[in-house]
Amino acid sequence: MKAAKFFLSLLLFCLCSPSKASAQDVPYKRLLHSDTEPQNWFMYGGDYQSKRFSFLKQITPQNVVNLRPAWIYQRSRPGEMIEDSPVVVDGIMYIVEPPSTVTALDARTGLAIWSWTPALPRVVKVDGYHATSRGVAVLDDMVYIGTIDCHLVALDRKTGAVRWSVTLGDNKINYGLTAAPMAIDGKIIIGPSGSEDGVRGFIDAYDAKTGKRLWRLYTVPDPGEPGSETWGGGQILGGAAWNKGSYDPELNLIYWGTGNPAPDYNGDGRPGDDLYTCSLLAINPDTGKVKWYFQYTPHDTHDWDGTQVPVLFNASLDGKPRKLLSVANRNGFYYVLDRVTGEFVAGVPFVKETYAKGLDAKGRPIVLPNTDPGTEPVLVYPSNNGGVDWVSPAYNPLSKTFFVNAREMGAYFAKSKLPDKPLVVGTGMVMGGRGNSYLSGDDSYGAIRALDVTTGKRKWEFKMQAPSWVAPLATASNLLFSADDEGDFFALDSNTGKVLWHFRTGGSFISSDTRSSPITYEVNGKQYVEAADGDTFIAFALP
Amino acid sequence: MSAIRSLAVATLILVLCGLPHSLLAASPNGKQQAGPGAQADLDVGRQAYVANCSRCHGLYATGGDGPNIQRAPITLGNDGVIKIIKNGVPGTMMTAFNLDDTQIGAIIAYIRSLGRRNEPPMPTRGDKVKGQTVYDGNGCAGCHTIDGQGGSLGPELTQIGSLRQPDMLRQTLLDPGNALPTTAPNRDRGKWVLYTIFRAVQRDGKVVEGMRVSESTFAIVLEDAKSNFHSLSKANLRSLEKEPRKTYMPSFKDTLSAAQLDDIVAYLSSLRDLSDTRNAQ
Numbered sequence: 001m002k003a004a005k006f007f008l009s010l011l012l013f014c015l016c017s018p019s020k021a022s023a024q025d026v027p028y029k030r031l032l033h034s035d036t037e038p039q040n041w042f043m044y045g046g047d048y049q050s051k052r053f054s055f056l057k058q059i060t061p062q063n064v065v066n067l068r069p070a071w072i073y074q075r076s077r078p079g080e081m082i083e084d085s086p087v088v089v090d091g092i093m094y095i096v097e098p099p100s101t102v103t104a105l106d107a108r109t110g111l112a113i114w115s116w117t118p119a120l121p122r123v124v125k126v127d128g129y130h131a132t133s134r135g136v137a138v139l140d141d142m143v144y145i146g147t148i149d150c151h152l153v154a155l156d157r158k159t160g161a162v163r164w165s166v167t168l169g170d171n172k173i174n175y176g177l178t179a180a181p182m183a184i185d186g187k188i189i190i191g192p193s194g195s196e197d198g199v200r201g202f203i204d205a206y207d208a209k210t211g212k213r214l215w216r217l218y219t220v221p222d223p224g225e226p227g228s229e230t231w232g233g234g235q236i237l238g239g240a241a242w243n244k245g246s247y248d249p250e251l252n253l254i255y256w257g258t259g260n261p262a263p264d265y266n267g268d269g270r271p272g273d274d275l276y277t278c279s280l281l282a283i284n285p286d287t288g289k290v291k292w293y294f295q296y297t298p299h300d301t302h303d304w305d306g307t308q309v310p311v312l313f314n315a316s317l318d319g320k321p322r323k324l325l326s327v328a329n330r331n332g333f334y335y336v337l338d339r340v341t342g343e344f345v346a347g348v349p350f351v352k353e354t355y356a357k358g359l360d361a362k363g364r365p366i367v368l369p370n371t372d373p374g375t376e377p378v379l380v381y382p383s384n385n386g387g388v389d390w391v392s393p394a395y396n397p398l399s400k401t402f403f404v405n406a407r408e409m410g411a412y413f414a415k416s417k418l419p420d421k422p423l424v425v426g427t428g429m430v431m432g433g434r435g436n437s438y439l440s441g442d443d444s445y446g447a448i449r450a451l452d453v454t455t456g457k458r459k460w461e462f463k464m465q466a467p468s469w470v471a472p473l474a475t476a477s478n479l480l481f482s483a484d485d486e487g488d489f490f491a492l493d494s495n496t497g498k499v500l501w502h503f504r505t506g507g508s509f510i511s512s513d514t515r516s517s518p519i520t521y522e523v524n525g526k527q528y529v530e531a532a533d534g535d536t537f538i539a540f541a542l543p
Numbered sequence: 544m545s546a547i548r549s550l551a552v553a554t555l556i557l558v559l560c561g562l563p564h565s566l567l568a569a570s571p572n573g574k575q576q577a578g579p580g581a582q583a584d585l586d587v588g589r590q591a592y593v594a595n596c597s598r599c600h601g602l603y604a605t606g607g608d609g610p611n612i613q614r615a616p617i618t619l620g621n622d623g624v625i626k627i628i629k630n631g632v633p634g635t636m637m638t639a640f641n642l643d644d645t646q647i648g649a650i651i652a653y654i655r656s657l658g659r660r661n662e663p664p665m666p667t668r669g670d671k672v673k674g675q676t677v678y679d680g681n682g683c684a685g686c687h688t689i690d691g692q693g694g695s696l697g698p699e700l701t702q703i704g705s706l707r708q709p710d711m712l713r714q715t716l717l718d719p720g721n722a723l724p725t726t727a728p729n730r731d732r733g734k735w736v737l738y739t740i741f742r743a744v745q746r747d748g749k750v751v752e753g754m755r756v757s758e759s760t761f762a763i764v765l766e767d768a769k770s771n772f773h774s775l776s777k778a779n780l781r782s783l784e785k786e787p788r789k790t791y792m793p794s795f796k797d798t799l800s801a802a803q804l805d806d807i808v809a810y811l812s813s814l815r816d817l818s819d820t821r822n823a824q
Contacts, residue, residue, distance in 0.1 A: 125638075127639075265594070373594075375590050376590075377593060409733070414593050414594045416590060416591050416594030416642075416646070417590075417591065417646060419642070419643055423641065427639065428629075428638060428639030428640050428641040429638050429640055429641065431594075432594075433594040434594050434596075440725075440734060440735070440736060441732050441733040441735040441736075442735065442739075443733065444733050463760075464760045465758060465759055465760045466732045467732070484759065484760040484761075485732065486758075486759035486760065487759075488759055488761050490761075499761075499778070502760075502761050504761075507759075
C-alpha cells in the first residue's frame with residue numbers, strides 16, 4: 001500500500017508539475033507540440049508551421065474594446081527600428097533590441113531580468129538591410145541569436161551568459177544576420193543577409209549544444225555545378241536566405257526561401273533563370289540536401305527576394321487529403337504548393353500586378369513586356385518592396401483563412417551600366433540600378449487581406465493609410481491583430497475585417513514607424529497581446 | 544556653417560517647405576546650358592544618378608531619405624564626392640558604390656547641372672521694390688510669413704527665392720491648385736501632397752472642409768480656411784473626399800497685370816535668406 005501511495009504520488013508529481021520541470025528546460029518535444037501550450041509563444045512564427053495563430057480565447061471580439069496597455073518596455077539603446085517578434089516561455093519574454101541585444105523580460109510586468117549585448121565592431125557593414133534582428137530561438141536551456149556582424153550565439157536562458165559563439169561569414173564583405181534562428185531537434189538553422197554586395201547565400205545548421213557546424217547549403221551553385229548553366233556564364237552572386245523558414249517534422253523537411261540575385265536591377269550579366277535565387281527550397285535538416293525547389297521569380301530584376309515565410313497546412317483538394325504550403329510572395333503572387341513534391345497547385349495575384357499577366361501551369365510568371373528596369377525608369381507594380389516583403393503572414397486553421405499585410409504600391413525601376421570588370425564581393429553595393437517608390441503617398445496604400453488558403457480568393461480586406469510592415473496575428477477567438485504604418489495597433493474581426501479596437505502607439509504621418517510582429521501569450525491566467533512600435537515594446541491585457 | 548550643417552539646413556528647409564513636383568519636373572537637366580558633347584555626358588550622368596542615387600537623394604538631388612546633395616560638388620569638391628561614393632559614409636545608410644570613374648564623373652556633372660539654388664537669382668523682368676508693393680497690396684501677408692511677419696495658412700516665403708525658380712513662382716500665382724508642394728519622397732510611403740483640401744461629412748451631416756495636416760488609418764486632422772484645426776475620427780464620417788486642385792490661395796490670373804506679375808515674381812525671387820537665424824542675436 002505504501003509503495004502504491006509512493007508511486008501514485010510520483011505519478012501525480014509527474015502529471016501535475018510539468019511547469020516546474022519545464023521552467024528549467026524547453027526540450028524539442030515542447031516545441032514540437034507547441035499547440036498544447038498556447039500560453040507560450042515558442043518561436044518566431046508561433047509554431048513550426050509558421051501560422052502566427054494562438055488558441056488563447058480570453059480576449060474576444062466582444063471584450064477586445066477593453067484592451068489596455070499592461071506595461072511598456074522602452075528600448076535601452078538608440079538604433080534602427082524594432083523589427084522583433086518576441087518569444088515567450090513560462091512567463092519570460094525574450095526580445096531583441098536593435099541591432100542584436102537580447103533582453104529577458106518578466107512577461108507579466110515588463111521588468112528586465114537580464115540583457116546581453118554583443119561587442120560589435122565600430123563599423124558594421126549592413127549594405128541593403130537594416131541593422132536589426134527579428135528575433136531569437138529557444139531550445140533546452142539556451143536562447144539563440146544571430147548578430148548583425150554575422151555570429152550565431154547561444155546564451156544561457158537564465159542568465160544571458162554566452163555558452164558558445166560561431167562566425168558564419170565575414171561582415172567586412174557584408175554578411176550579417178537579421179533573421180530569427182530555427183531550433184529543431186538538436187539543431188539551430190539560420191541564413192545570413194548580404195546579397196546587395198553580391199555575397200553568396202547559404203543556410204547553415206549547427207549542433208545546438210556545441211555550436212559545431214553540421215552542414216552548409218549554398219543557395220547558388222559554383223561554376224560547373226548543377227544550376228550554374230542558368231546564369232549564362234555570368235558571375236553567380238546573391239541568393240541570401242535571410243529570413244526564417246518553416247518545418248514539417250513528419251516529412252522531415254524544412255522550407256526556406258532564398259533572396260535575389262546580384263546585381264539587383266540589371267540582369268544583363270546573368271542571362272537565364274539564376275537558380276536557386278528567389279526560390280523556395282525543401283531541405284532535409286539531417287543532411288542539408290535539397291529535396292525539391294520552386295522558383296517564384298526566374299531572373300529577378302526587381303529585388304523581389306523569395307524569402308517570405310511559408311505557412312504549412314493540410315487540406316482536401318478534389319476529395320484527396322493533401323499536404324500543402326502557401327506563400328504570399330514579394331512578386332505579388334499568392335502560391336499554393338504541394339509540400340511533399342514541390343508541385344505547383346495554385347497561384348493568383350494578391351496585389352495589383354503589372355509584371356506578369358499570371359502564372360503558367362507550372363507556376364512560372366507569364367512576364368509582360370516592358371517590365372524590366374530600363375535606362376529610363378519603368379513603372380511596375382508591385383514596388384521593389386513587393387506585394388509583401390519579409391513580414392510574415394498568419395493562418396487561422398479553424399476558418400482556413402490566410403492573412404497577409406499587402407502593400408499596394410508601384411515603383412519606377414531603372415538599371416545602370418554594370419562595371420566592366422568582374423565584381424569583387426564586399427566592395428560595395430552592386431544594385432545595378434534602383435527601384436524608386438516615388439509615387440504619391442495618396443496613390444499607395446496597405447491592406448490586411450483575408451484569403452481562402454487553398455485558392456487565394458479574397459474574403460475581405462481592411463485598408464490602411466499606407467503600406468505597412470507589421471505581421472498579422474490570428475487567434476481562435478476570431479480576432480486578427482496588426483498595425484498600420486503610422487503606429488496604430490488594431491484588432492479586427494477575423495471573419496469580416498471589421499475594426500473592433502485600435503490604440504495609437506506613436507509614429508507620424510510622413511514616415512514609416514512601426515515594423516514589428518505582434519504575438520500573444522498567457523501568464524497566471526491572463527492573456528496578453530504584445531506589439532512593438534519603432535521604439536517600445538507594449539503588452540496589452542484586459543483590465 | 545560647416546558643409547554638412549549647410550546641407551542639413553537646406554534639407555530641413557526643403558522638408559518643411561516642400562518642393563512642388565512640377566518644379567522638380569521643370570528643373571534644368573543641362574539641356575539648355577550644355578553643348579551637344581556635354582549633353583551626352585549629362586544623359587549618361589542622369590541615367591547613372593537615377594539608377595544609383597535617386598532612391599535616397601531624390602530624382603533631382605533635393606533629398607529624400609538621404610540629404611539634399613545638389614550643392615555637394617560645390618561644398619565638398621569633386622574629390623570629396625568621389626570619396627563618398629566610393630567609400631560610403633560609415634554609420635549611415637550611405638554605402639560604398641561599385642561604380643567606375645567615368646560613371647562617377649558623369650553623376651557629379653549631372654548633380655552640378657542641378658545645383659542652382661544658391662546661385663544669384665535668375666534675371667527676372669520685374670522690379671522687386673514694386674513687387675513688394677504688389678505683395679503688400681493684395682493680401683498675401685494674410686496667409687504667408689516673411690521674416691516673421693504675416694499669416695500662417697500658407698507656406699512661409701522667407702527663403703522662397705532659394706527654393707523655387709521664377710517660372711514656378713509665376714505658375715503658382717496663376718494656377719496655385721496645380722502647384723501644391725509635397726513632402727520629401729519617402730522610400731516606403733512615397734511623397735505626400737501638402738495643403739491638400741478634404742471635405743469630410745460627419746454622421747450628423749455636419750461638413751468640415753480643410754487642408755490635411757495629418758492623417759492615419761483611423762483619424763485625420765484638417766485645418767480650415769480660418770486656421771482652426773479639426774480632429775476627425777474616420778469611423779464617425781459618412782464620407783471623406785479629396786478636393787483635387789482646390790486651394791485656399793486664389794489665382795491672380797485676372798487680378799494682376801502682366802507688369803505686376805513680373806514685379807511680384809521679382810520680389811519673391813529676391814527672398815533668399817538661407818542664414819541660420821536660430822542663434823541670431
